Amino acid sequence: MRGSTWDRVTSVLLIAPSAIAILVFVYGFIGWTGWVSLARWDGMIQDLTLVGLRNYQKLFDTERFQIDLHNTVTFTLLFLASSLVIGLLLAVLLDQRIRSEGLFRSVFLFPMALSFIVTGVVWRWLLNPGSRELGSVGVNLLFDKVGLGLLKSGWYTDPSIGIKAVAIAATWQMSGYVMAMYLAGMRGIPEDLREAARVDGASELDIYRHIILPLLQPITLSAVIILGHISLKIFDLVSAMTGPGLGFCTDVPAYFMFDTTFRGNHFSQGAAIAIILLLSVAALIIPYLVYTARTEVQR
Amino acid sequence: MKGFRFYGFVVALVVLGMIAAACGPTPPPAAPKGKLEIFSWWTAGGEAEGLNALYDVYKKKYPGVEIINATVAGGAGAQAKAVLTTRMLGGDPPDSFQVHAGHELIDTWVVAGKMEPLTSLYKSEGWDKAFPKGVLDIVSYKGDYWSVPVNIHRSNVLWFSKKVFTDNKLEPPKTFDDFFKVADALKAKGIVPLVMGTKDGWEAGHVFEDVLAGTLGAEAYNGLWTGKTAWTDPKVTEALNNFKKMLAYINTDHSALTWDGAGQYLIDGKGGMMIMGDWTNGWFMSKNFTGYGWAPTPGASGIFVALSDSFGLPKGAKNRDNVIAWLKVLGSKEGQDAFNPKKGSIPARVDPDKNLYNDYLKSAMVDWAKDAIVPSPIHGAAASEGWATAYKDAIAVFVAKQDVAATQKALQQACVDAKVCK
Numbered sequence: 003m004r005g006s007t008w009d010r011v012t013s014v015l016l017i018a019p020s021a022i023a024i025l026v027f028v029y030g031f032i033g034w035t036g037w038v039s040l041a042r043w044d045g046m047i048q049d050l051t052l053v054g055l056r057n058y059q060k061l062f063d064t065e066r067f068q069i070d071l072h073n074t075v076t077f078t079l080l081f082l083a084s085s086l087v088i089g090l091l092l093a094v095l096l097d098q099r100i101r102s103e104g105l106f107r108s109v110f111l112f113p114m115a116l117s118f119i120v121t122g123v124v125w126r127w128l129l130n131p132g133s134r135e136l137g138s139v140g141v142n143l144l145f146d147k148v149g150l151g152l153l154k155s156g157w158y159t160d161p162s163i164g165i166k167a168v169a170i171a172a173t174w175q176m177s178g179y180v181m182a183m184y185l186a187g188m189r190g191i192p193e194d195l196r197e198a199a200r201v202d203g204a205s206e207l208d209i210y211r212h213i214i215l216p217l218l219q220p221i222t223l224s225a226v227i228i229l230g231h232i233s234l235k236i237f238d239l240v241s242a243m244t245g246p247g248l249g250f251c252t253d254v255p256a257y258f259m260f261d262t263t264f265r266g267n268h269f270s271q272g273a274a275i276a277i278i279l280l281l282s283v284a285a286l287i288i289p290y291l292v293y294t295a296r297t298e299v300q301r
Numbered sequence: 302m303k304g305f306r307f308y309g310f311v312v313a314l315v316v317l318g319m320i321a322a323a324c325g326p327t328p329p330p331a332a333p334k335g336k337l338e339i340f341s342w343w344t345a346g347g348e349a350e351g352l353n354a355l356y357d358v359y360k361k362k363y364p365g366v367e368i369i370n371a372t373v374a375g376g377a378g379a380q381a382k383a384v385l386t387t388r389m390l391g392g393d394p395p396d397s398f399q400v401h402a403g404h405e406l407i408d409t410w411v412v413a414g415k416m417e418p419l420t421s422l423y424k425s426e427g428w429d430k431a432f433p434k435g436v437l438d439i440v441s442y443k444g445d446y447w448s449v450p451v452n453i454h455r456s457n458v459l460w461f462s463k464k465v466f467t468d469n470k471l472e473p474p475k476t477f478d479d480f481f482k483v484a485d486a487l488k489a490k491g492i493v494p495l496v497m498g499t500k501d502g503w504e505a506g507h508v509f510e511d512v513l514a515g516t517l518g519a520e521a522y523n524g525l526w527t528g529k530t531a532w533t534d535p536k537v538t539e540a541l542n543n544f545k546k547m548l549a550y551i552n553t554d555h556s557a558l559t560w561d562g563a564g565q566y567l568i569d570g571k572g573g574m575m576i577m578g579d580w581t582n583g584w585f586m587s588k589n590f591t592g593y594g595w596a597p598t599p600g601a602s603g604i605f606v607a608l609s610d611s612f613g614l615p616k617g618a619k620n621r622d623n624v625i626a627w628l629k630v631l632g633s634k635e636g637q638d639a640f641n642p643k644k645g646s647i648p649a650r651v652d653p654d655k656n657l658y659n660d661y662l663k664s665a666m667v668d669w670a671k672d673a674i675v676p677s678p679i680h681g682a683a684a685s686e687g688w689a690t691a692y693k694d695a696i697a698v699f700v701a702k703q704d705v706a707a708t709q710k711a712l713q714q715a716c717v718d719a720k721v722c723k
Binding site for chain 2: 044045046047065066126130131132133134135136156158159161244245246247248249250251260261262263264265266267268
């Protein structure tokens with residue numbers, strides 16, 4: 003009995019430092035940002051007079067922010083869909099017990115080891131359109147050399163492509179990670195299940211469609227959550243690769259937040275964007291947390 | 302703590318004074334020691350060379366001081382300003398930092414009470430006579446001086462490739478009509494008439510401020526930034542239309558390039574003209590490119606759109622004495638003549654040694670003395686940073702959408718938000 007009380011005390015004591023730190027440095031600052039977003043702080047002199055939701059109202063009226071929201075949705079959908087499909091495809095291919103699987107696994111995973119800044123710089127060069135006068139470069143040059151000049155495009159400099167070009171770079175970086183997740187999931191599925199299905203006369207395709215994919219559902223969910231929150235908060239890749247782009251065609255809320263806060267000194271507006279970002283990530287993650295909590299209780 | 306340090310400083314001065322008095326007539330001044338952190342965005346080509354030339358002057362005078370060169374790359378200080386804001390608000394100011402003289406300095410830092418006035422330094426060094434009145438005006442606020450300008454840059458320069466122009470028997474254009482004639486001639490030859498790089502977001506705003514000045518003339522242009530000229534004025538519409546017409550002549554890959562990347566077109570003889578500030582001169586020199594000519598931008602002969610880099614003394618600087626010594630070097634003739642020929646700008650002082658400067662800079666000194674001087678918004682002289690950011694965004698959208706009416710409305714709204722227009 004005494005032992006368990008002592009255990010309690012020590013466990014509380016051990017958790018307290020990090021709990022307090024999180025309380026102050028995470029939740030405290032979220033609260034502070036929320037307050038600033040409702041205030042009139044617009045310049046180097048701190049002004050915390052509350053003005054209600056006026057900053058938000060103005061923000062949604064700002065053309066740049068409307069473009070940004072549109073870009074975020076496009077980017078998230080494209081990036082999620084292509085990373086999941088490519089990741090799954092790579093995992094299925096690697097799952098065929100091919101030779102030197104380890105080598106391929108590493109090759110596909112390597113982009114993950116780079117930071118988004120490096121990826122951004124590399125893809126800025128690769129997708130640089132070049133020009134008629136100075137000649138093509140990067141991917142366009144490749145198209146020229148193999149006689150596919152038709153496929154050349156302005157990439158991220160073309161407003162109709164814009165953020166989609168950034169999604170290509172992000173997919174290149176993250177699909178290997180999705181592959182690793184799926185591959186781990188597939189390896190966790192007992193071989194007996196496949197054997198049983200084969201005995202029942204199922205084709206390999208059927209096995210993937212009706213047995214493996216359904217069993218991989220929790221992994222898809224995790225991948226969506228992980229990629230989704232990266233994509234909503236994306237900043238570094240955009241910053242290194244394109245900047246805000248022609249007519250803000252590659253701009254994202256996080257970049258706008260940085261621009262307006264630290265260059266325009268509109269601190270309240272920046273805080274409002276931060277809160278909107280937080281809410282959008284929360285809208286993605288909270289249902290997931292509730293779902294996992296529930297399934298854990300059921301178990 | 303700050304007060305304590307200040308009194309400590311006073312006490313140290315008094316004690317030093319007593320020692321000096323006791324020692325007799327020629328006491329050696331105590332050699333400054335410690336560190337000096339200088340924050341700037343001068344990392345490339347001529348800019349970095351100019352800064353190093355200043356450091357050399359400083360090190361010769363104060364060998365005991367270790368200079369920490371804190372630079373953040375990025376044209377027009379786009380990235381550096383973000384880092385600076387964080388450090389200033391976080392209570393960790395660099396000892397001295399680069400800031401555009403004018404509204405960027407005054408509205409951002411002076412009004413917020415983050416700077417120390419330098420009036421006594423101006424008096425003791427005789428700078429109130431060494432700098433022209435126009436320069437003194439933009440560094441002063443409420444009767445005090447707040448920063449030491451090291452240079453003057455001109456925003457409205459039209460650079461052109463001499464080879465392209467002589468090959469095609471063209472003259473640098475003086476008016477917008479001339480400009481479009483020249484541009485058509487170049488386009489017909491498969492040469493990019495006007496090269497532009499817009500990747501960093503501010504370059505289009507830079508070109509447009511020169512178009513504004515060229516279309517409205519000096520007085521009406523100045524009025525835009527003081528509230529005397531309305532942004533709804535038909536002349537602003539005309540300026541937007543001129544700019545829109547110019548955009549039809551620019552390189553297709555402009556949004557993938559920074560301004561210096563675009564300058565490569567001129568060096569390669571594939572581009573005809575470029576509108577950019579006169580730091581381009583220093584960049585050309587660092588690339589060993591000499592085949593360039595210059596002229597005022599269309600419509601803006603006799604107008605000098607100016608900006609000035611300056612350094613100040615933030616409150617709470619850790620090495621205050623070393624900063625004062627640094628500012629003395631910056632304001633001195635020696636310092637300015639060491640820095641400017643390399644940076645590719647003209648000194649803010651009225652008494653430079655003209656022989657040190659190249660042909661472009663000599664011509665800029667002549668223009669500086671006789672032209673109408675107007676401030677640049679994109680480079681912090683004409684407008685507060687909040688306003689300049691809104692202006693920059695409006696023009697960035699314009700480059701893509703080219704909607705004159707909507708952009709004019711956005712520009713007017715930016716002026717209202719800045720509390721200059723009603």
